[in-house]
Amino acid sequence: MKFFTPKVGMAIALAAAVSLGLSACSSSSSTTSASSSTEFPTAKGGELNLYNWTNYIDPAQLKAFTAETGIKVNLDTFDSNETLLAKLQAGATGYDVIVPSDYMVAQMVTLGLLEKVDVASFPNGKNIDPNFMDVYWDKGRQYTAPYMYGTTGIGVNMKDPIASKITSWKDFFAAAKGTSVDVLKDQTEVVSAALRATGVAAADLCTEDKSKYAAAQKLLDTFKPKVINSDGGIERMVKESSMVRMAWNGSVHRMTVDNPNIKYVFPSEGLNFWADNLAIAKGAKNLDNAKIFINWMLDPKQGAVATNFTGYANAVLGSGPFMDEAIKNDPAINTTPENAKLATPTPNCSTAARDLYTEVFTSWTSSQ
Amino acid sequence: MTLDLSLPTTHDDSQAPGKTSKWLAVVPMAFLSMTVAIPLIIIFVYSFLARPSLGAGVVWKFDPTHYVKIFIQDRLDGTRSFDTRYLKVIWNSFLYSGITTIATLVLAIPVALWIATRDPRKRVLLVFLVTLPFWTSILIRTYAITELLDEKGVLGKIATAVGYNGHFQILYTPTATILGLIYTFLPFMILPIYSSAERFDFRFAEAGYDLGARKMTVLFRIVLPQIAPGVMAGVALVFIPGLGSFLQPDMLGGGKTNMIANVVANNYGQARNWPFGSALSVLLCVITLIATLMLSVAARKRKASRS
Numbered sequence: 001m002k003f004f005t006p007k008v009g010m011a012i013a014l015a016a017a018v019s020l021g022l023s024a025c026s027s028s029s030s031t032t033s034a035s036s037s038t039e040f041p042t043a044k045g046g047e048l049n050l051y052n053w054t055n056y057i058d059p060a061q062l063k064a065f066t067a068e069t070g071i072k073v074n075l076d077t078f079d080s081n082e083t084l085l086a087k088l089q090a091g092a093t094g095y096d097v098i099v100p101s102d103y104m105v106a107q108m109v110t111l112g113l114l115e116k117v118d119v120a121s122f123p124n125g126k127n128i129d130p131n132f133m134d135v136y137w138d139k140g141r142q143y144t145a146p147y148m149y150g151t152t153g154i155g156v157n158m159k160d161p162i163a164s165k166i167t168s169w170k171d172f173f174a175a176a177k178g179t180s181v182d183v184l185k186d187q188t189e190v191v192s193a194a195l196r197a198t199g200v201a202a203a204d205l206c207t208e209d210k211s212k213y214a215a216a217q218k219l220l221d222t223f224k225p226k227v228i229n230s231d232g233g234i235e236r237m238v239k240e241s242s243m244v245r246m247a248w249n250g251s252v253h254r255m256t257v258d259n260p261n262i263k264y265v266f267p268s269e270g271l272n273f274w275a276d277n278l279a280i281a282k283g284a285k286n287l288d289n290a291k292i293f294i295n296w297m298l299d300p301k302q303g304a305v306a307t308n309f310t311g312y313a314n315a316v317l318g319s320g321p322f323m324d325e326a327i328k329n330d331p332a333i334n335t336t337p338e339n340a341k342l343a344t345p346t347p348n349c350s351t352a353a354r355d356l357y358t359e360v361f362t363s364w365t366s367s368q
Numbered sequence: 369m370t371l372d373l374s375l376p377t378t379h380d381d382s383q384a385p386g387k388t389s390k391w392l393a394v395v396p397m398a399f400l401s402m403t404v405a406i407p408l409i410i411i412f413v414y415s416f417l418a419r420p421s422l423g424a425g426v427v428w429k430f431d432p433t434h435y436v437k438i439f440i441q442d443r444l445d446g447t448r449s450f451d452t453r454y455l456k457v458i459w460n461s462f463l464y465s466g467i468t469t470i471a472t473l474v475l476a477i478p479v480a481l482w483i484a485t486r487d488p489r490k491r492v493l494l495v496f497l498v499t500l501p502f503w504t505s506i507l508i509r510t511y512a513i514t515e516l517l518d519e520k521g522v523l524g525k526i527a528t529a530v531g532y533n534g535h536f537q538i539l540y541t542p543t544a545t546i547l548g549l550i551y552t553f554l555p556f557m558i559l560p561i562y563s564s565a566e567r568f569d570f571r572f573a574e575a576g577y578d579l580g581a582r583k584m585t586v587l588f589r590i591v592l593p594q595i596a597p598g599v600m601a602g603v604a605l606v607f608i609p610g611l612g613s614f615l616q617p618d619m620l621g622g623g624k625t626n627m628i629a630n631v632v633a634n635n636y637g638q639a640r641n642w643p644f645g646s647a648l649s650v651l652l653c654v655i656t657l658i659a660t661l662m663l664s665v666a667a668r669k670r671k672a673s674r675s
Contacts (some may be wrong), residue, residue, distance in 0.1 A: 100660060229619065231619070232511070241518055360444075360558075361639075366456060
């Protein structure tokens with residue numbers, strides 16, 4: 001899924017004003033040496049095999065980890081959750097820490113591919129943003145720590161009279177009648193936005209009630225965007241070929257850098273977010289080192305280093321003060337608590353509901 | 369035009385002069401079966417399997433309903449009806465690929481003949497120029513075309529400069545998809561026609577003129593029949609891969625002019641419905657096979673009626 005592809009240099013809305021505010025109390029927590037738990041391992045050198053998305057961690061950060069702990073990090077990269085799953089299911093044993101996205105964590109837990117290490121009880125477990133504690137894919141953070149996350153909202157060009165008035169998905173779908181609108185080629189995003197626009201609550205986005213999908217399809221029947229594509233959207237928005245785009249907040253930040261007329265809108269019906277996670281593969285050879293690494297990454301300073309490199313937000317409390325000004329000062333980044341509340345996890349539906357998504361999306365794309 | 373699909377007559381005298389041991393074919397044949405036959409068999413088998421309840425992939429349970437679902441739609445209001453959506457996409461694929469084949473043919477024949485009539489040293493350079501696009505990735509070249517066709521791009525700026533005030537919109541239309549396909553496949557039409565034309569003895573054409581034939585008569589009665597094998601190879605190299613195009617409808621058509629590959633990709637990706645994607649692929653294979661067979665039968669009949 002393109003949606004989960006991390007893009008270097010993309011800055012992102014950080015949501016959680018919480019994480020910018022509550023820094024004083026947690027920023028003092030240090031790395032491995034100040035472990036409060038007696039059970040938590042201490043670094044004794046050795047190795048760590050990290051399997052991560054391409055360009056998704058700062059090489060300098062890994063060097064700093066090695067310098068502090070004496071643990072050598074071997075990095076290997078993948079390009080999709082499905083690639084990661086296929087490797088693990090094929091019996092790859094060489095990986096300690098892996099970085100699956102939300103729905104993939106849920107799947108891997110079901111398939112028994114992750115070590116249950118109770119991340120919440122780690123010394124730095126207290127730094128996990130409470131909003132990211134009881135997530136559907138890992139309630140109470142038994143298996144994983146949050147890494148980066150982002151949302152899918154609307155990029156609008158304020159110069160355009162129709163675009164500048166968009167505040168909801170309903171407005172977004174209606175805007176295509178009067179201005180140029182781009183939309184992601186992503187059936188989950190398109191159909192869930194249409195469901196939200198027709199009054200379906202965030203908790204019901206995986207409903208199997210066909211009448212809900214019929215209403216969404218009726219809305220989409222009238223929606224004729226200029227482009228249905230996940231690529232090249234930043235360029236089209238920057239040069240104003242398109243005035244409105246369904247977009248990831250990180251990509252809108254990049255648009256804003258080159259064209260200050262562009263703004264990120266949190267649609268009033270709510271929007272989806274994805275979140276990547278640090279997890280330990282079942283049977284990891286360097287289990288202690290993996291725990292040490294995940295704990296180290298939950299340090300506020302390290303969370304900020306990761307954000308500064310990837311351009312995506314982290315869910316580590318207290319990381320705000322260590323972030324680059326450019327990311328902090330983006331209007332999309334200083335998300336109000338109300339906007340942060342609008343974001344709910346990207347629906348991970350049953351096969352039956354997913355087929356209904358496919359049905360609506362197929363009908364829509366073939367009616368263009 | 370003729371299309372002769374029969375193999376050259378084989379002799380069992382593998383040790384005859386100029387022939388090599390048939391065992392040399394073992395490695396290529398093994399490679400071909402690995403990369404062509406086995407994936408096709410996998411797709412065929414997958415198209416008859418069931419889906420897992422979680423995630424993508426297949427489970428080993430016989431399920432032939434995917435083929436039914438191509439033609440019958442379970443509508444959201446609970447009714448069932450004949451489904452034209454996939455047939456429309458298949459029709460699109462044939463239409464775009466067909467237009468591309470005809471357009472590249474019309475463009476390629478004069479180019480190939482022109483190259484073939486230059487002196488040999490120039491020909492090498494010209495053929496090299498035809499292959500020049502292959503030096504850069506198709507993805508990059510398609511991005512370049514979007515820059516060219518965009519209303520804020522090169523053509524759009526020229527249109528504005530010459531005083532065109534209307535809405536300049538070629539990109540993200542079927543026209544852009546077809547332009548992209550023609551651009552992509554043109555070298556595949558030029559090269560085989562050129563290789564036929566290069567072997568053509570142009571003294572035959574001169575003889576035609578000497579005997580009083582006009583230009584068109586020489587072209588259609590003497591030149592074209594001689595380069596027909598190259599034309600048929602070109603048609604096959606353009607039309608069949610053209611059916612499976614993914615990039616051009618996706619990037620130039622703005623995702624709105626789906627061809628069959630785009631629908632298959634969605635089923636293997638987001639829809640997580642591998643068996644259905646496989647069933648669509650198998651259907652496309654069957655239709656292509658039938659079309660090719662009909663073409664070759666027609667060609668043979670024509671050949672037979674002439675001789």
